[in-house]
Amino acid sequence: MTVEHRPAPRAPVGVDEVLARVREAGGRATTSRRILLERLFAEGSHKTAEELAHEVQAVAPDVHLSTIYRNLEELERLGVVTHAHLGHGPATYHLATETHGHLSCESCGATLEAPLGLFDGLAEAARESLGFEIDPRHFAVLGHCAACRAREAAAADG
Amino acid sequence: MTVEHRPAPRAPVGVDEVLARVREAGGRATTSRRILLERLFAEGSHKTAEELAHEVQAVAPDVHLSTIYRNLEELERLGVVTHAHLGHGPATYHLATETHGHLSCESCGATLEAPLGLFDGLAEAARESLGFEIDPRHFAVLGHCAACRAREAAAADG
DNA sequence: CACGTTGTTGCGAATGGTTCCCATTACCCC
DNA sequence: GGGGTAATGGGAACCATTCGCAACAACGTG
Numbered sequence: 001m002t003v004e005h006r007p008a009p010r011a012p013v014g015v016d017e018v019l020a021r022v023r024e025a026g027g028r029a030t031t032s033r034r035i036l037l038e039r040l041f042a043e044g045s046h047k048t049a050e051e052l053a054h055e056v057q058a059v060a061p062d063v064h065l066s067t068i069y070r071n072l073e074e075l076e077r078l079g080v081v082t083h084a085h086l087g088h089g090p091a092t093y094h095l096a097t098e099t100h101g102h103l104s105c106e107s108c109g110a111t112l113e114a115p116l117g118l119f120d121g122l123a124e125a126a127r128e129s130l131g132f133e134i135d136p137r138h139f140a141v142l143g144h145c146a147a148c149r150a151r152e153a154a155a156a157d158g
Numbered sequence: 159m160t161v162e163h164r165p166a167p168r169a170p171v172g173v174d175e176v177l178a179r180v181r182e183a184g185g186r187a188t189t190s191r192r193i194l195l196e197r198l199f200a201e202g203s204h205k206t207a208e209e210l211a212h213e214v215q216a217v218a219p220d221v222h223l224s225t226i227y228r229n230l231e232e233l234e235r236l237g238v239v240t241h242a243h244l245g246h247g248p249a250t251y252h253l254a255t256e257t258h259g260h261l262s263c264e265s266c267g268a269t270l271e272a273p274l275g276l277f278d279g280l281a282e283a284a285r286e287s288l289g290f291e292i293d294p295r296h297f298a299v300l301g302h303c304a305a306c307r308a309r310e311a312a313a314a315d316g
Numbered sequence: 317c318a319c320g321t322t323g324t325t326g327c328g329a330a331t332g333g334t335t336c337c338c339a340t341t342a343c344c345c346c
Numbered sequence: 347g348g349g350g351t352a353a354t355g356g357g358a359a360c361c362a363t364t365c366g367c368a369a370c371a372a373c374g375t376g
Contacts, residue, residue, distance in 0.1 A: 028323055028372045049362080064326050069363065071324095087243075087297060090362055103290050106297075112288055121279020122299070130270055131304025132261050139245060139264075139300040141280070146289025186343050186352055207334080222355045227334065229353090248333060 015041055018080050025078060032056065032063045036071050040081060045094040046111055052093065086111050086140045101136030105145035107152070112145070173199055176238050183236060190214065190221045194229050198239060204250040204269055244269050244298045259294030263303035265310070270303070 015037040019029040027033075039047075039055045047055075053068045072093050075081040083091045086104040092111075100113040119136045126132040144152070173195040177187040185191075197205075197213045205213075211226045230251050233239040240254040244262040250269075258271040277294045284290040302310070 023373090026323080030324060030372075032325075062326070066327080066364075067325055073364095085245075103284060103288065103292065105290075106293065112290060114284070114288065118283050118287065119280055121283055122277055125276050125279055126261060126272070126299075126301070129276065130261065130272065131307070132263075132270060132301055133307055134261065134299050134301035135264065136299065139297070141284075141292050141294065141299055142297040143284070143290055143292035149289070149291055181344090184352080188343070188353060190354075220355070222357095224335075224356080225354055231335095232353095 018075070018078075021078055021080070022074070027074065031060060032067050033071050035059050035063070036068060037075070040075075040093070040095055046084070046086070046092040047094070048090040048092055050090065082137070084138060084140060087142050099137060102140035103145075104140035104142055105148055106142050107144055107148035110145050110147075111140065176233070176236075179236055179238070180232070185232065189218060190225050191229050193217050193221070194226060195233075198233075198251070198253055203252040204242070204244070205252070206248040206250055208248065210251065240295070242296060242298060245300050257295060260298035261303075262298035262300050263306055264300050265302055265306035268303050268305075269298065 015034060018037055019034060022033065023029060035056045036052060039052055042055075049065065049068050049072060052072075053063070053065045056063045056068065072081055072083070076083065076096075079096055081093055082096045083093045084102050085091050086102060087106060087109070089109070099116065101116055101119050103112040103114055104110070105112075114136075116136070119134060119141075123134050126134050173192060176195055177192060180191065181187060193214045194210060197210055200213075207223065207226050207230060210230070211221070211223045214221045214226065230239055230241070234241065234254075237254055239251055241249045241251045242260050243249050244260060245264060245267070247267070257274065259274055259277050261270040261272055262268070272294075274294070277292060277299075281292050284292050
């Protein structure tokens with residue numbers, strides 16, 4: 001067994017499917033919800049609530065940031081969306097379709113998605129020596145990306 | 159080589175040594191600085207700025223929280239103190255004498271200090287497949303501790 | 317399709333953690 | 347023991363997020 005927690009999210013296929021699920025759960029298919037979902041299904045993942053708000057507001061200017069937060073929270077409860085903390089700065093949200101761990105560069109903020117298998121070495125070590133089960137999805141593992149390391153090494157040589 | 163960044167902190171031996179170093183660097187040995195250092199050298203690590211403020215204020219009630227933050231920042235610049243982010247909630251500060259990685263439980267907030275060697279498996283995997291050099295000191299790797307896993311497993315069984 | 321229930325929204329205020337600004341204080345070098 | 351300047355207290359500002367509340371709008375029902 002590798003890293004494995006939380007209810008496995010049922011893959012949402014599209015906006016309408018998700019809205020149907022929202023209604024099943026007693027919720028309503030509001031326009032702000034629909035637009036937000038369209039933005040989440042659009043390419044480019046790991047968006048902050050504020051970025052999503054801007055995108056949504058390009059279509060529906062009155063949608064308030066707090067509505068974005070509330071909808072993200074609701075979608076997360078349904079297992080459609082997840083958020084990840086990538087170091088300093090705001091959380092980022094993405095579809096819960098594919099699960100992956102996060103590596104984030106402390107220097108430039110770049111985020112790498114990594115298959116959970118990458119974390120198996122640490123997962124095993126932590127589990128065996130401490131009984132601790134890591135989860136690299138909700139919080140990124142920080143460090144320094146290749147580009148920044150190269151740049152920093154070059155600067156150090158100077 | 160394993161996980162290894164940042165200037166290796168010269169081990170500070172005591173409050174007075176650190177204050178001497180502060181002065182070398184053009185700083186001044188103020189009372190708030192001294193008391194803060196005494197608290198940092200006292201046992202019990204991973205204290206938040208606010209906890210440290212309370213401890214300092216028990217001795218010198220007028221020391222302001224912003225002074226604590228400024229002093230911690232200054233001490234960090236000198237390599238005497240480090241801070242770590244352990245998930246949600248405020249950062250924690252501790253002496254930079256001994257370097258270790260952090261594992262933090264998402265359920266109960268417990269923090270485990272782990273030797274950097276524990277992270278070697280992931281460090282190698284990330285370096286080799288992505289050129290990414292992890293640093294488990296500044297940001298904790300999150301997950302679930304043994305106690306919480308046991309409790310959660312029991313609850314799931316019902 | 318009008319109606320009422322109730323989930324949602326917009327908005328602003330509140331929160332928690334941290335940083336910034338600024339006039340005053342107090343180190344400490346001579 | 348006076349002067350230059352680092353540091354302080356205090357509070358305002360800041361960012362990300364949450365909350366409270368009155369107005370609104372979905373949508374099942376009649």
